[in-house]
Every structure is written in structure tokens, then in C-alpha cells.
Amino acid sequence: VTRQLALRIAIGVLTLAGIGIASYLTVIHFSSGSLYCPVGGGCETVQKSPESKLLGVPVAALGLASYLIVFATVFLRDQRALLLAATLALVGIAFSGWLLYVMLVRIDAVCAWCVGNDIVALLLAPLALTRYLSEEPAPA
Amino acid sequence: MSGRSAKRRRREAALAAAQRPKRSRRLPSSSVRASDRNARRRRQLLLSVGAAVVIAGVLIGISLARGGSGSAKFTGLKGKAAVIARFKGIPQQGLALGNPKAPVTVEEFADFQCPYCGEWARGALPVLVRKYVLPGKLRIVFRGQDFLDQNFGTSDSERLLRLALAAARQNRLWQVVDLIYTNQGSEGSHWGSEALIRAVANAVPGLDAARALSERDSTWVSDQISAAATRFQSTPPNPTDGNRGTPTFLVGRTGAHMDTIYPTGGGAASELAALAAVIDPLLK
Numbered sequence: 536v537t538r539q540l541a542l543r544i545a546i547g548v549l550t551l552a553g554i555g556i557a558s559y560l561t562v563i564h565f566s567s568g569s570l571y572c573p574v575g576g577g578c579e580t581v582q583k584s585p586e587s588k589l590l591g592v593p594v595a596a597l598g599l600a601s602y603l604i605v606f607a608t609v610f611l612r613d614q615r616a617l618l619l620a621a622t623l624a625l626v627g628i629a630f631s632g633w634l635l636y637v638m639l640v641r642i643d644a645v646c647a648w649c650v651g652n653d654i655v656a657l658l659l660a661p662l663a664l665t666r667y668l669s670e671e672p673a674p675a
Numbered sequence: 676m677s678g679r680s681a682k683r684r685r686r687e688a689a690l691a692a693a694q695r696p697k698r699s700r701r702l703p704s705s706s707v708r709a710s711d712r713n714a715r716r717r718r719q720l721l722l723s724v725g726a727a728v729v730i731a732g733v734l735i736g737i738s739l740a741r742g743g744s745g746s747a748k749f750t751g752l753k754g755k756a757a758v759i760a761r762f763k764g765i766p767q768q769g770l771a772l773g774n775p776k777a778p779v780t781v782e783e784f785a786d787f788q789c790p791y792c793g794e795w796a797r798g799a800l801p802v803l804v805r806k807y808v809l810p811g812k813l814r815i816v817f818r819g820q821d822f823l824d825q826n827f828g829t830s831d832s833e834r835l836l837r838l839a840l841a842a843a844r845q846n847r848l849w850q851v852v853d854l855i856y857t858n859q860g861s862e863g864s865h866w867g868s869e870a871l872i873r874a875v876a877n878a879v880p881g882l883d884a885a886r887a888l889s890e891r892d893s894t895w896v897s898d899q900i901s902a903a904a905t906r907f908q909s910t911p912p913n914p915t916d917g918n919r920g921t922p923t924f925l926v927g928r929t930g931a932h933m934d935t936i937y938p939t940g941g942g943a944a945s946e947l948a949a950l951a952a953v954i955d956p957l958l959k
Contacts, residue, residue, distance in 0.1 A: 569897065579892045580837070584828035585865055589737050591828070614716070618723055625727035626734070633735045642869055644886065667723075668716055 541587050542666045546620075546659065547609045553602040553655040560595035570648075577644025586637045594634065598652060602629055605663065617667040624656070626664035631656040745829065749870040753879045754857035756799040758850055761801055763849050765808060767846040770818070770899070772804075774811035779957045781950065782816045782925040784907045787855055788823040791938055791946075796856035798943025803950065812958055814929060816880045817843075817852055818903040820921060823862065831867030833900070837891035838872050840899045844890060847882040851875055913937040922946065926953045 560582065563570050572578035581587065587594055601623050608620040631653045638649055732757060732855055752925040781803075785792035807813035819839055821832035835855050854875045860866025876884035910917050920938045927933030934953055939945040 550911070572892065574758075576889070576892045579897075580834070583834050587830075589734060594738075607800050614719075618719055621720065621729075622723040622727050625724060626730045629727060629731035630734050630738075633738065637738070644892070645934060664720070667720065668713075672712075 539666070539670060542662055543609050546666060547606065548600045549655050549659045549662065550606040550609070552645075553652060553659070554599060554606060556652050556655070557595050557599035558603055558629070560648055561593055561599050564593045564595060572647060574645070574647040578640070578646040578648060580644040581638050581642055581646035581649055584637075584642050586634065586641070594630075599625070605659070610670065612670055614638050614667070614670075614672060617670055618662075621660075621663045621667040624660040627656040628660040683935075684895045749866075749868045749874070752854065752858060752871070752874040754854065758853045758857060759880060761804060761853065762850050762904055765804070765849075767843075767849055769843045769846065770840075770848060771814055772849045773808040773814040774928075775814065775863040777808075777811055777814040778929060779807070779812060779954055780814045780927060780929040780933070781814065781954070782818055782906075784818045784820055784903070784910070784919075784921055784925075786820045786823045786832050786921050786925045787859070787867065788827065788829070788832045790859070790862060791920075791940065792922045793856045793859040794943045795922050795946050796853060799947035799950070801854065802947055807954060807958075813954065815849075817848060818906055819852075819900070820903060821900065821908055822904075827863030829863055829865060829867075831865060834869075834872065834891075835867045836900060837896050838876060838887060840896040841887040841890040841893070842876070842879065842882055843899070844893075844895065845887065846880055847879050847887075850882070854878060910935050924950060926950060926957075928957055 560570075561569075564582065564587075570578045570582055589597060605620045605623055608616045611617070634649065635653050638644060638646060713828070762772070765772060766774065785795070803813070803815070808815065817839070820834040821836050821957060822832055824832045839848050839851045841857065842848050855867075855871075858866075858871060858875070873884070873888070876882060876887050907919060910919060910923060910925065913923075915937070922938055924936040925933035926936055936949050939949055
């Protein structure tokens with residue numbers, strides 16, 4: 536129980552961090568405000584790049600939706616919900632890896648918010664997988 | 676008696692034996708269920724990994740197509756030699772091209788996605804440079820705008836403008852501006868790719884491309900964008916339609932009052948004639 540609780544707390548904290556980052560980037564995108572860039576100075580360049588959108592939807596908004604779903608599963612023990620969270624976390628880590636490559640190689644700029652999101656995605660995926668494999672089903 | 680009790684003992688032993696296996700079959704059933712469950716989880720997890728790979732592959736594919744927005748593909752930079760030759764030997768100071776003590780100054784308000792600005796840059800600017808700037812009579816200041824990004828839901832105007840302004844810090848803005856307009860695509864078609872931006876930065880002699888690319892997000896560049904937008908908004912709107920369009924020009928004696936020349940919409944020759952009609956009398 537302690538291990539499961541620790542997993543839930545860790546997933547909850549990480550997804551809240553992800554929600555914070557993705558919310559900020561999404562709000563800035565739709566408000567056309569200027570982006571605070573704590574380190575690197577390449578946040579605007581990355582956020583204005585064509586790769587920052589998918590079919591017109593900001594990738595930050597997609598990330599936000601994904602984090603919200605995974606966060607909701609923290610309160611559930613249903614196996615299908617945990618499987619969905621694990622799948623989303625896997626998609627997240629793969630797509631974040633691609634965006635990291637685009638940022639560093641194709642755009643050649645560093646967006647600290649994006650790196651923060653990559654770290655969250657990297658930590659979240661193994662935790663979501665572990666939880667899916669180890670969580671006991673809810674009692675009937 | 677002993678025969679009966681022996682029979683009874685045998686019957687009881689047989690009964691106990693019959694019951695024992697039943698109990699032993701029941702005992703592992705929960706661990707079998709757990710093992711089935713774990714196997715099912717692993718199978719589902721494999722399916723989940725497969726689904727994640729497919730979904731991520733689709734997302735990356737769309738991203739590779741540059742946002743799936745039907746963007747124009749950069750196929751190579753045009754006009755490099757002509758642009759380099761055009762500005763050779765002409766002094767630049769930040770946003771300004773030409774002799775700082777030139778008697779007349781023109782301020783140009785233009786957006787990189789604006790087709791009329793492109794026509795002006797390709798058709799009228801070379802004449803203006805040859806006729807007025809080279810002899811030291813005219814100084815031109817570039818006040819880049821990015822409002823067309825809002826109209827088309829793009830970021831091209833701003834991203835291109837950021838490179839031009841970063842180049843201004845190395846007094847190479849005008850080569851960048853001219854190369855961008857030489858390679859201009861149609862409005863809203865996402866032609867201002869990172870590949871084009873890098874090609875332009877690398878094509879300008881004397882420009883430290885790496886520095887310019889890294890300074891695109893600098894505070895100085897952001898401040899210039901805001902200042903140019905504010906200055907454009909301070910110009911009187913076109914009396915014919917009440918709007919501010921590009922290219923718009925402010926023309927006047929250097930340091931004195933400036934008149935506003937609105938876009939004529941009649942092409943480069945028409946814009947040039949409108950400008951020359953104001954510049955020529957100021958030079959007399």
C-alpha cells in the first residue's frame with residue numbers, strides 16, 4: 536500500500552508540474568503575450584516554430600490535455616484507466632524526445648520550459664508503467 | 676468387530692484421501708488467478724506500447740510535415756549575389772541604410788508576408804538605392820511589422836523580423852531584409868521556415884550567423900518590434916479607408932517633420948513614383 540501510495544503521489548506531483556508548464560505555454564500562445572524565458576533565451580524561437588503546432592493545435596495544449604487525463608487516473612484503480620495513463624505517458628516520452636531533437640538540432644535553440652516538460656515526461660513514463668503493472672484491482 | 680472397524684478406517688482414509696486432493700486443487704487457484712492477471716497485464720502493456728509507437732509515429736509524421744499546415748517547402752536561396760552587390764559599400768547603422776547625414780530620411784513600415792512590400796522591395800528599392808542612397812542623398816530606416824501573423828495564424832512575419840533585427844545589431848539588416856523579400860512566398864503559406872532563416876543568415880557576408888540566430892530572442896529585438904509597432908500605430912491612418920496598411924512610408928528632411936505616404940496598391944512603379952514625388956522636392 537505504501538509503495539502504491541508513493542507511486543500515486545509521485546505521478547500526481549509530476550503531472551501537476553506538467554500541467555503547470557503546459558498551461559503557461561498554452562495561455563501565452565493564445566494570448567500572444569511574451570514568454571518569460573528563465574534560461575537559454577530560445578523560448579520564443581521554439582514557441583514560434585512551425586513544429587510548435589500540430590494541425591494548427593499548439594503541442595502545449597495537447598500536452599496539457601494529456602497531463603490532465605493522467606492526473607485524473609491518480610485517483611482511480613481501474614485497470615483500463617491505468618493502461619490509458621501508461622499509453623499516454625509512453626506517447627508523451629516518444630513525442631517529447633522528437634521535439635527535443637527538433638529543438639536542439641533543427642531549430643538550434645534551447646527552450647527551458649520545453650526541457651522541463653521533457654524531464655517530466657521522462658520521469659512519468661516509468662512510474663505510470665510501474666503503477667499499471669503493480670496496482671491491485673479495486674475490490675468489487 | 677475388528678474387521679468392521681478396519682473397514683471403517685479404510686473408508687475414512689479413502690474419504691480423507693478423496694477430500695485431500697480437492698483441497699489441494701483449491702489452494703493454488705488464487706495464485707493462478709494472479710498469474711493470469713499478470714499475464715493479461717503484460718499482454719495489454721505490449722499492446723499499449725504498440726499503440727503508443729503508432730500514435731507517436733503519426734504525431735511525429737505530422738510534425739515532420741511542419742505542423743501539417745500545407746507549408747511551402749524551402750528549396751534553396753535565390754538572389755544572393757544581386758543582394759550582396761546592391762548593398763556593397765553602403766553604410767548601415769542598426770535599422771538605417773545610407774549616409775547618416777543624408778538630407779532626407781524615409782521610414783518604411785513593412786511586413787515580410789505582405790506581397791505589396793515584396794513587390795516594393797524587389798521592384799522599387801533597388802532603384803531607390805541606386806538613385807538616392809548610393810549618392811548619399813537618402814537614408815532609409817526599416818520599421819518591420821508582424822501584424823499579418825494574426826491575420827493568417829502564422830508566426831512567419833515575427834520569426835523573419837527577429838532575424839532581420841538580430842542582423843541589425845551587426846549592421847547587416849538590409850541584406851537580410853532584401854534576401855527575405857527576394858525569396859518571399861505567398862501570404863499565410865508558412866514559407867518563412869527555419870531552413871530559409873538559416874540560409875539567409877549564412878548568406879550575408881560579414882554577418883556572424885550563429886550570433887544573429889541566437890540573438891533573435893534578445894530583449895533588444897523584442898523592444899524593437901514593440902517600438903516599430905507603436906510607431907506604426909502613431910502614423911495617421913489612410914484617409915481613403917481609415918486603415919493602416921503596408922508598405923507605408925514616412926518621408927521628410929532628416930530630423931524634421933515627416934509626411935506619410937500610403938500604399939498605392941499600384942505596384943512597385945507606382946509606390947516609387949509616389950515616394951520620388953516627395954523626395955525630389957526635398958532635395959532641391
